[in-house]
Amino acid sequence: MAIIKFKLNNKEVVMDENPNLRLLDVLREKFEFTGVKEGCGEGECGACAVLINNDIVNSCIIPLGNVNGKEIMTIEGFSVSKKYEIIKDAFADEGAVQCGFCTPGMIIASESLLNKNPHPTEEEIKTGLSGNLCRCTGYNSIVKAVKGAAKKGDGLW
Amino acid sequence: MKDISTSVLKIDNEEKSKGSALYVSDIKIPGMYYAKTVRSTIPKGKIKKITFPKLPENYTIVDYKDIPGPNIVKMIFDDQPIFAEENVTYYGEPILLVVGPEKIIIADLVKNINIEYVEETPEYGYVNSIINYNFVKGDAKSAFENADKVVQFDYVTGYQEQLYIEPQGMVVEVEGKKVILTGSIQCPYYVKNAVLQALNAEDSEVTVIQAVVGGAFGGKEEFPSLITTQLAVAAKKIGKPIKMIYEREEDMEVTTKRHPSKIHMEAAISKDNEILAFKSNVGIDAGANTGLSGVVLSRALIACSGAYTIDNLAVNGDVFITNTVPNGAYRGFGAPQMLFAVEMFINHIAKEINVDPLELRLKYLSKQGDSTSTQGTFRDPIIMKEMIEKGMEVSDYKRKKIEYAKKDVYKGIGMSFFLHGCGFTGSGESTHINALVKLRKDKDDKVHILIAAVDMGQGIRTTMMKIVSQVLNIPLEQTIYDLPNTDFVPDSGPTVASRTIMIVGGLVARAAQQLKEKWEVGVELIVSERYKHPEYIKWDEDNFVGDAYPAYSWGVNIVEVEVCPVTYQVSLQHVWSVYDVGKAIDERIVLGQADGGIMQGIGYGYLEVMNSKDGKIQQKNVTDYIIPTSVDSPPLDTYLMDNPYALGPYGAKGAGELTLVGGAPAVALAIEEAIGEKVFNIPVTPEYIMELIKNGNN
Numbered sequence: 001m002a003i004i005k006f007k008l009n010n011k012e013v014v015m016d017e018n019p020n021l022r023l024l025d026v027l028r029e030k031f032e033f034t035g036v037k038e039g040c041g042e043g044e045c046g047a048c049a050v051l052i053n054n055d056i057v058n059s060c061i062i063p064l065g066n067v068n069g070k071e072i073m074t075i076e077g078f079s080v081s082k083k084y085e086i087i088k089d090a091f092a093d094e095g096a097v098q099c100g101f102c103t104p105g106m107i108i109a110s111e112s113l114l115n116k117n118p119h120p121t122e123e124e125i126k127t128g129l130s131g132n133l134c135r136c137t138g139y140n141s142i143v144k145a146v147k148g149a150a151k152k153g154d155g156l157w
Numbered sequence: 158m159k160d161i162s163t164s165v166l167k168i169d170n171e172e173k174s175k176g177s178a179l180y181v182s183d184i185k186i187p188g189m190y191y192a193k194t195v196r197s198t199i200p201k202g203k204i205k206k207i208t209f210p211k212l213p214e215n216y217t218i219v220d221y222k223d224i225p226g227p228n229i230v231k232m233i234f235d236d237q238p239i240f241a242e243e244n245v246t247y248y249g250e251p252i253l254l255v256v257g258p259e260k261i262i263i264a265d266l267v268k269n270i271n272i273e274y275v276e277e278t279p280e281y282g283y284v285n286s287i288i289n290y291n292f293v294k295g296d297a298k299s300a301f302e303n304a305d306k307v308v309q310f311d312y313v314t315g316y317q318e319q320l321y322i323e324p325q326g327m328v329v330e331v332e333g334k335k336v337i338l339t340g341s342i343q344c345p346y347y348v349k350n351a352v353l354q355a356l357n358a359e360d361s362e363v364t365v366i367q368a369v370v371g372g373a374f375g376g377k378e379e380f381p382s383l384i385t386t387q388l389a390v391a392a393k394k395i396g397k398p399i400k401m402i403y404e405r406e407e408d409m410e411v412t413t414k415r416h417p418s419k420i421h422m423e424a425a426i427s428k429d430n431e432i433l434a435f436k437s438n439v440g441i442d443a444g445a446n447t448g449l450s451g452v453v454l455s456r457a458l459i460a461c462s463g464a465y466t467i468d469n470l471a472v473n474g475d476v477f478i479t480n481t482v483p484n485g486a487y488r489g490f491g492a493p494q495m496l497f498a499v500e501m502f503i504n505h506i507a508k509e510i511n512v513d514p515l516e517l518r519l520k521y522l523s524k525q526g527d528s529t530s531t532q533g534t535f536r537d538p539i540i541m542k543e544m545i546e547k548g549m550e551v552s553d554y555k556r557k558k559i560e561y562a563k564k565d566v567y568k569g570i571g572m573s574f575f576l577h578g579c580g581f582t583g584s585g586e587s588t589h590i591n592a593l594v595k596l597r598k599d600k601d602d603k604v605h606i607l608i609a610a611v612d613m614g615q616g617i618r619t620t621m622m623k624i625v626s627q628v629l630n631i632p633l634e635q636t637i638y639d640l641p642n643t644d645f646v647p648d649s650g651p652t653v654a655s656r657t658i659m660i661v662g663g664l665v666a667r668a669a670q671q672l673k674e675k676w677e678v679g680v681e682l683i684v685s686e687r688y689k690h691p692e693y694i695k696w697d698e699d700n701f702v703g704d705a706y707p708a709y710s711w712g713v714n715i716v717e718v719e720v721c722p723v724t725y726q727v728s729l730q731h732v733w734s735v736y737d738v739g740k741a742i743d744e745r746i747v748l749g750q751a752d753g754g755i756m757q758g759i760g761y762g763y764l765e766v767m768n769s770k771d772g773k774i775q776q777k778n779v780t781d782y783i784i785p786t787s788v789d790s791p792p793l794d795t796y797l798m799d800n801p802y803a804l805g806p807y808g809a810k811g812a813g814e815l816t817l818v819g820g821a822p823a824v825a826l827a828i829e830e831a832i833g834e835k836v837f838n839i840p841v842t843p844e845y846i847m848e849l850i851k852n853g854n855n
Binding site: 039130 | 170176179320374614745748749785
């Protein structure tokens with residue numbers, strides 16, 4: 001056990017926990033965040049993506065100890081923002097949400113991309129989302145949604 | 158009133174986007190236990206002895222001895238045990254569950270259970286046929302006798318994993334005598350019926366509820382019946398709520414996949430280069446149980462002439478049992494294998510007899526009034542000519558075809574023509590399913606849609622609400638379609654076989670019409686509709702004679718690729734699709750199905766490698782089973798044609814599977830052109846391309 005401090009969705013958190021726990025399990029089980037999902041458990045599918053210090057990270061391969069002193073943002077925290085509203089509406093407009101299991105991770109990946117590159121080209125969007133797997137949409141609608149969000153939210157990122 | 162196709166926002170966008178939609182893994186019940194499966198570690202043999210570690214308090218072993226009813230998962234063919242007894246027939250076969258409060262202790266116990274086997278020699282080849290179907294149309298025998306030339310080739314297709322992003326899972330609760338099962342499922346009543354039989358229970362003692370489903374693609378058609386019966390048995394024994402969620406490795410290794418197949422095709426050719434007859438011999442690998450394989454085979458066989466009308470056919474097919482993981486339903490259900498073979502074959506025939514492939518294909522393209530492969534009739538208008546023209550025009554097909562035919566260009570454009578029968582094969586809808594739907598109007602005039610159809614991402618909740626609101630001319634918000642719970646919804650059949658819109662949606666539209674006629678403000682009303690088989694649709698199941706499907710959806714896929722001349726890596730450049738799904742109930746939803754379907758179909762054709770070695774699936778996760786990513790996915794342009802079907806709601810036919818089945822041949826034909834060598838196997842990997850080029854025989 002160890003004392004671990006971090007910021008979670010803009011709130012200070014202090015935990016006395018096993019630092020080897022997967023961040024994914026801590027978020028899902030201790031904080032009951034259902035938007036962080038386990039698809040592969042190997043850091044490959046992106047369903048468990050969160051932002052750590054604004055970088056996209058797959059929470060299934062991050063031990064809790066590694067987030068000490070850092071800032072974590074999950075979809076639960078991000079979804080109260082204006083940027084989320086814009087991305088979410090763009091996903092809806094393009095029909096980019098099907099089964100929805102990859103969607104929160106895709107939205108986190110979109111946010112991460114737009115933060116670094118507010119006006120991405122189509123190729124840049126594809127590369128930016130390539131760590132997130134989706135089996136329903138064939139990605140076209142998601143890529144269009146990110147393009148749409150970048151346009152509509154111009155100035156926000 | 159707006160055209161029904163005009164898109165509306167899907168009703169579940171909000172909760173799915175912000176992550177509050179509850180999938181099965183999100184369900185928590187106080188005092189909930191967990192379960193893990195102990196599996197066979199050999200492909201075939203007898204269990205000699207099982208040694209258990211000392212079980213801590215509250216930890217329990219659940220095996221076949223605990224099953225109140227027969228040790229069989231109720232399916233079409235009842236040959237799959239819930240838990241292995243004496244014999245194991247594949248690596249990964251479930252033998253028992255370890256159940257208890259802490260996952261970490263369960264994992265430790267599982268590791269320390271020792272099973273001794275007497276190993277037997279496994280069979281992996283296409284040797285043990287458990288089902289044989291064969292049929293003829295016309296007189297193929299004389300056609301072959303009179304042929305000037307016989308062209309024959311063999312085609313091989315691999316496994317395909319559904320790879321829904323949400324792995325399989327189920328939660329069970331016990332309330333008195335009742336078990337309540339909530340899970341990631343396509344077919345609430347398949348699950349319910351399987352559990353009823355396993356528990357030997359009364360109808361009122363089993364409830365099945367759909368959780369939000371994170372993708373299924375057939376993978377959650379029959380497989381969930383296995384884990385649900387296991388958990389139901391465990392819950393009955395222990396009396397605690399139990400949750401079992403598969404990890405990805407377990408899901409990849411032991412759940413059902415698309416059947417690998419071997420298909421031999423022969424064509425009798427006259428001296429004027431007419432195709433007189435086709436002969437096909439199809440083998441599909443069922444794995445260790447029959448399961449749905451017979452139905453998969455029959456759909457494959459019925460597709461034996463694809464989108465073409467061939468007067469004489471001789472068709473033979475076998476389901477082979479092997480000591481490998483059981484295969485099952487996957488979007489397309491036998492058609493992707495057969496349509497790959499047919500599309501490649503007709504192109505290969507053209508090359509063998511030196512005629513233009515497109516000309517040959519257009520010559521035999523099915524037309525309204527033609528006789529189907531099973532001597533039924535294509536009753537409805539077929540607009541394939543128009544669709545092909547459209548596809549060729551938007552893709553600049555003709556010009557590219559000439560340009561890419563040059564040597565050393567390493568570019569290719571491939572076009573597939575295909576059809577997909579909508580709904581269950583043959584008389585399935587009337588004899589096996591007999592769907593019932595209900596609508597209930599409450600006192601506040603809200604209309605509840607009571608059907609067992611599952612929204613697994615395909616948007617069926619939104620689509621059904623749209624149908625009801627359109628018929629009743631009420632706002633979408635005045636309709637309610639909750640996730641199905643078998644206590645409240647009748648058995649409208651499984652969410653499979655491209656039947657939900659056409660069959661269930663048709664019944665829902667009729668029920669809505671009935672409600673409209675009886676409508677009284679502020680009064681509670683219930684209306685129901687039961688499936689009626691169109692009388693003119695006749696099907697002889699034993700001989701494969703008649704109308705195999707009430708209606709067909711049609712499609713054209715065009716895929717353009719570049720092949721790297723050094724690495725033989727294939728990159729997709731552009732995809733164009735033209736579909737006749739009758740009428741799109743919601744355009745955006747159908748286009749979404751189209752994009753996802755074609756990428757699965759193309760992935761099947763060139764990218765997704767799965768194989769089995771010594772009875773073990775070799776790919777364990779998305780690190781080694783590669784599906785398309787956003788970088789692999791090219792622009793996907795889809796065109797929907799209106800060709801309303803009289804018996805579908807607003808003219809709609811099936812759409813879900815159609816969008817997958819043409820992908821593999823289109824990409825394989827594109828690669829064939831790019832490398833200048835005939836392609837016979839899918840997936841067309843760089844290794845296979847290298848082999849083809851090395852052995853070059855065009």
